[in-house]
Amino acid sequence: MKAVRGASVLDISRMGGVPHASVCGGRGRCSTCRVHVDAGWEMLPPPRDGEQRVLQRIRAPGRVRLACQLCPTGDVAVTPLLPADARARDALPYDPMKFGAEQEIVILFADLRGFTQMSETKLPFDVVHILNQYFSEMGEAIESAGGYLDKFIGDGIMALFGLQSGEQQGVEAGARQAVTAARAMGERLQALNRRLAQDLATPLRLGLGIHAGPAIVGEMGYGRATSITAIGDAVNVASRLESATKDVGCELLISTDVAQRGKLDLSAFAQQQISIRGREGGLGVYVVRHAADLPSFPQT
Ligand code: FES
Structure with missing residues (x-):
């Protein structure tokens, strides 16, 4: 869907009526909103310090970003990595084996x-x-x-x-x-x-x-x-x-x-x-x- 510039991926999900986990309400703390970027990765702005710290904490591999902190400047395709009803305890460090x-x-x-x-x-x-x-x-x-x-x-x-x-x-x-x-x-x-x-x-x-x-x-x-x-x-x-x-x-x-x-x-x-x-x-x-x-x- 189309979105206004400056909207985060989480905002866009909400505007589109797509259920999306966001335990901390979009403050970049819980990591439950994490998404895999399927397309458009090259055009994304790099994570700011706060998002970077959370990504490191959860040992996120490449192509994973926080939907609430990511404001795309072009077309992207993403997949949420946790179910919409995820709780804080579900946001454990990323397990690549899983x-x-x-x-x-x-x-x-x-x-x-x-x-x-x-x-x-x-x-x-x-x-x-x-x-x-x-x-x-x-x-x-x-x-x-x-x-x-x-x-x-x-x-x-x-x-x-x-x-x-x-x-x-x-x-x-x-x-x-x-x-x-x-x-x-x-x-x-x-x-x-x-x-x-x-x-x-x-x-x-x-x-x-x-x-x-x-x-x-x-x-x-x-x-x-x-x-x-x-x-x-x-x-x-x-x-x-x-x-x-x-x-x-x-x-x-x-x-x-x-x-x-x-x-x-x-x-x-x-x-x-x-x-x-x-x-x-x-x-x-x-x-x-x-x-x-x-x-x-x-x-x-
Ligand atoms: S909603 Fe909590 S980090 Fe994005």
């Missing part, structure tokens, strides 16, 4: 090679027993390294690293953690194979892919099936690297992006280009025959 945010992360995919065929010759009890031991070992390797176990997909695993922001926790730390986790996964699988030698006709084998890049991270799903996860091109690429280990004939492929972001020296491993759908020129990767052979990197 509302979603784009951030740089590291993604690891793992798959158990040949397990489907192997499971056809086993009793269901044995299949579940072996798989649960495998999941437990891999889950511990990921969490001990600082990763977040996103989901189990059949006998596959998706894990995220570097989810938390901050000097010790961003994508650089995530890259180190992911490589540390991969090494531990390789070692734990070798130990598991020794333990299960009587039960397995052939040892369990892993395929792992690790990539880093921007992804949308947030709570997604429905009802009890809601959890924090990540979507985006970087996630798809990590999954494709895991699949590509079959063609390359190795246990692990790590994109050079991971090494760069984590400042990791992986020069001991062969480097090659992998063709990835939608990427001209392919993607540079390090070929790791056995994940257990990775060096250990000190965590930042």
Whole structure:
């Protein structure tokens, strides 16, 4: 709708009859009126000191402003971030995991090679027993390294690293953690194979892919099936690297992006280009025959 110059986004909502939370009555204190600016961000005047302080207090990510303090000078599109009946206690610091945010992360995919065929010759009890031991070992390797176990997909695993922001926790730390986790996964699988030698006709084998890049991270799903996860091109690429280990004939492929972001020296491993759908020129990767052979990197 059209509005007079000088009106705040909250004023405009009210004039348009759009319900909009405003616990402090538009005095720039409660932050319940916060909005995400969907379009027109570039043309907005910067926040004044008071608004800036509140945005910092609630750890607002980019494109979030207080509707009662924001007076647009051109066309904007906004989405209120709290329900119209929000109370003061709902205005907790912004939780990017809850509302979603784009951030740089590291993604690891793992798959158990040949397990489907192997499971056809086993009793269901044995299949579940072996798989649960495998999941437990891999889950511990990921969490001990600082990763977040996103989901189990059949006998596959998706894990995220570097989810938390901050000097010790961003994508650089995530890259180190992911490589540390991969090494531990390789070692734990070798130990598991020794333990299960009587039960397995052939040892369990892993395929792992690790990539880093921007992804949308947030709570997604429905009802009890809601959890924090990540979507985006970087996630798809990590999954494709895991699949590509079959063609390359190795246990692990790590994109050079991971090494760069984590400042990791992986020069001991062969480097090659992998063709990835939608990427001209392919993607540079390090070929790791056995994940257990990775060096250990000190965590930042
Ligand atoms: S209405 Fe309270 S900060 Fe905007």
